[in-house]
Amino acid sequence: MIAVLRVIFLLPLIILACIGGIFICLLRPFHRNNTYLMAQMLSKFAPLFGIKLIVRIPKDLTTSSKVIIANHQNNFDVVTICAGVTRGVVSLGKKSLIWVPFFGQLYWLSGNILIDRKNKTKAAGTIAQTAEKMLEGGLSVWIFPEGTRSRGRGLLPFKTGAFHTAIQANVDVIPVVMSSSENISLNRWNNGSLIIESLPPMPVAQMSKENVREWSKTAHSNMQQKLNELDDEVNELNKKTA
Numbered sequence: 001m002i003a004v005l006r007v008i009f010l011l012p013l014i015i016l017a018c019i020g021g022i023f024i025c026l027l028r029p030f031h032r033n034n035t036y037l038m039a040q041m042l043s044k045f046a047p048l049f050g051i052k053l054i055v056r057i058p059k060d061l062t063t064s065s066k067v068i069i070a071n072h073q074n075n076f077d078v079v080t081i082c083a084g085v086t087r088g089v090v091s092l093g094k095k096s097l098i099w100v101p102f103f104g105q106l107y108w109l110s111g112n113i114l115i116d117r118k119n120k121t122k123a124a125g126t127i128a129q130t131a132e133k134m135l136e137g138g139l140s141v142w143i144f145p146e147g148t149r150s151r152g153r154g155l156l157p158f159k160t161g162a163f164h165t166a167i168q169a170n171v172d173v174i175p176v177v178m179s180s181s182e183n184i185s186l187n188r189w190n191n192g193s194l195i196i197e198s199l200p201p202m203p204v205a206q207m208s209k210e211n212v213r214e215w216s217k218t219a220h221s222n223m224q225q226k227l228n229e230l231d232d233e234v235n236e237l238n239k240k241t242a
Contacts, residue, residue, distance in 0.1 A: 003186035010048055017041060018102035025109035032139060034110040036087045043083035049076070050191035051184065053083045057198045061174065062086045062140040066201070067166040069158075069219060070176040071227065072144035074151055074184075078103070081178045084196040091142040092130065092161075117147065127161055131168035141165065145216070152182035155224050163212045163219075172201040173215075175223050179230035192238040195230045199223070 021038045028034065046053050062068075068089065070081060085091075095114045098104045108114065113133070115126040130141055143165070145158035166173045178196045185191065199222060207215050 001187075002189060006049070006186050010045065013048075014042075014045060015102050017045075018106045021106045022102070022109060025106065029109050030111040032088050032090075032111065032137060035090050035112055035142075036085055038106060038110050039082035039085035042079050045079040046083070046194075049079065049184065049186070050189050051076075051080060052193045053080060054193055054195045055083050057084045057086065057176065057196060059086060061198060062088045065134045065138055065169060065171045066140040067162050067169070067171055067173045068140060068142045068176055069145045069162045069173060069223075070142065071155055071178060071223060072146050072149050073178070073181050074149050076181050076184050077149070077178075080181060080194055081176075081196055084176055084178070084198070085142065086140075088138065089140045089142050090133075092126075092144075113141070127165050128168060131165050134165075134169040134171060140171075145219070152180075155220060155227055158216045158220050160212050160216050163207060163215050164209070166204050167207050167209065167212070170204055172204050173207075173219065174201050175199040175219055175226070177223050177226040177230060179227065179234045190241070192241065193234050195234055197226065197230060199226055 021041060024037070025031075025034050043053065065088075070084070073081075090110070091112045092115055093107060093112055095116045097107050098114060100107075113126065113130055133139055134141060143162040145160075145162045146156040147159045148156070150156050163173065176196065176198050179194050181194055183191075202215065202219060
């Protein structure tokens with residue numbers, strides 16, 4: 001019953017928010033801070049899903065260009081991990097997102113970059129274009145290196161595209177981890193806390209095309225460790241508020 005009420009109440013609100021966001025983006029299409037504004041707007045829906053967000057990311061994280069890598073879990077990411085987006089950030093998403101009603105158009109007009117993952121040649125070209133945009137506009141790019149939603153399967157193996165982008169743009173990589181969200185239920189009033197936290201930078205000066213896979217594995221290991229720590233912390237927090 002709670003799930004039905006949430007869908008009836010929240011779906012129209014989210015659609016209206018997307019339409020409002022589209023209007024704002026039409027006034028300033030592809031502006032460098034559109035993604036930040038839209039992400040902050042969508043994250044305000046998290047409490048309506050019974051989720052308390054705890055964000056531990058410095059606001060000045062992207063005063064200079066960075067490649068940000070984050071774990072990608074499920075559809076709730078739209079209102080959860082987006083709270084960690086800072087100014088001057090665009091994200092890299094699959095090309096098919098453009099066809100999602102309202103959200104897809106908002107995603108595109110916000111200035112995010114669409115990639116055709118099924119075509120390796122086009123995907124490689126998009127990585128090069130992304131690096132060029134970062135160099136020209138001082139942008140940072142947010143990438144989900146798993147390439148898909150994990151859906152409760154833990155942290156999936158990383159693809160190397162984020163690190164190739166960092167090398168081409170000559171910028172550091174910043175890992176961002178959100179605690180596990182697979183237990184969120186539309187049918188529960190209180191879904192507890194989620195923590196979003198950034199890790200120390202991974203210096204591009206030590207990266208090369210030859211060792212990119214090793215850096216990808218190192219990032220995965222560091223993020224898995226942080227994910228375990230955050231899950232333990234969240235479990236303790238949720239016990240206190242149960």
